[in-house]
Amino acid sequence: MAGAQTHNDIRDMLLDAAGLSLDRLPMLHVVFDRLAAFCADSLRHLAASQAYYSLSHVESGRIGDILEVYEANAIAGVFHVPTWDTHVIVGFDRDFVFTIIEVLFGSDGSEPPLDEERSFSNIELRVAQALFEEIAKALQMSFALVSDVQFKFERVETRMDFAVIGRRNNLAVAAKFLLQAIGRGGEMFVIIPQSALTPMRQQLARVVSGESSGRDPTWARQIRSEVQRAEVSLRAILEERQIELGEVADFHIGQIIQLQATPLSPVKLECNDQALFWCSLGQSEGNYKLKIEDVVSYEQEYIDDILPR
Known part of the structure; x- marks a missing residue:
């Protein structure tokens, strides 16, 4: 028994050192697809204009390398996950922030988009914080397929150096999402340390029946409700x-057409x-x-x- 336990411990250490193979974790993509659906559903109740979320891609890399791309160009939210004993990051790039502000305040996209290299305003930071709190709920519902977990929003950071969730050379999984609204777009990213996902690799490696396409009952009901409200003739x-055609050309006012x-x-x-x-x-x-x-x-x-x- 002790020998078997040692063997499992060594195997886990080797897997952790090598990193996760995303191709072997199909449920991870399902989870992120659900997250995109939940985020879109949440935003639908806040904005008049239609906004679309879609999963762009999922990649792995060093935390520092992933965050470096967004330095001085994004707002990051740091979340504590007690069950995993770790933190995760959700971030919005500059285009995302500018687009979401216009959507929430009723813009129709007729004005040219903002293209400024400036610090984020207090309003933009407060709106981002409100979105982070909604995303915490979406993350919990999305990961419910594989883990009973809660995401507790802690703080907002605009400097990626301060968005610390571990050593910057630690491996992490980053999911990139595309927001599209009023003819514009932006990117949302989610960074999760691989050390948090490794214990769940067996659950993430299997495909739950009925969930391989990312379908969700709540989302399906919402779609059905929207379709049923469509006007038809x-x-x-x-x-x-x-x-x-000659008969039609001879029609005149007062003429009686026999049926x-x-x-x-x-x-x-x-x-x-x-x-x-x-x-x-x-x-x-x-x-x-x-x-x-x-x-x-x-x-x-x-x-x-x-x-x-």
Whole structure:
């Protein structure tokens, strides 16, 4: 037993030294896809304009090297994760901050985007902090697939040298997300030390049934709700006939066009030019009404179209 435990300890040390192979952790991409969906859903309740989050890519590297790219060009939020006994970083680059400010304050994108190399204002820092607190909830829900964990927001940093979550030469996983809104965009990044993910590598290596595409029940319900609220046109057709263009040209005001249809003729009900049901026509309280009788058979419709009448 002791020999087996020693063997496992040595294997863990070797894996930690070599770093994680992201190709062997499919669930990590699922988690980050969920994070993008949750962030978009959270922003939808705060902004009038539609904003889209998408996972750009996931990479591994040294913490210092990853942060160096964003020096003097980003706002970083430091989160404590007690369960993992570590910290993680979520950051917004300058374009992200400027875009989100305009979206939240009702801009339609008609004005040219800001392109200034300046310090972030107090309003921009406070908005970023509010977003970090929302992202803490999104991170917890996203990682619920593999770990029961909480992310506690601690502080905001604008200097990457102060965004300390361990030694700068320690390995970390960085996920990059693209924000698109009002014709502009920006980048959000999440940095997680590999030492926090290594104990979960078995959970991250498996694909949970039904989650491989990043689907989430809450997100699916939201999409369904938005689709069901879409406006469509409904049309009832009592009779259709083909006539020559010359007859149409002779139409005049006051002319009476005879129909072969009767009150007992079936009425075709269409939605957005798509035939759905056959109905019977009736009247009640001074209004015409339809009663759905049968589903339109596309096979019969096709036969009626090709056979001579």
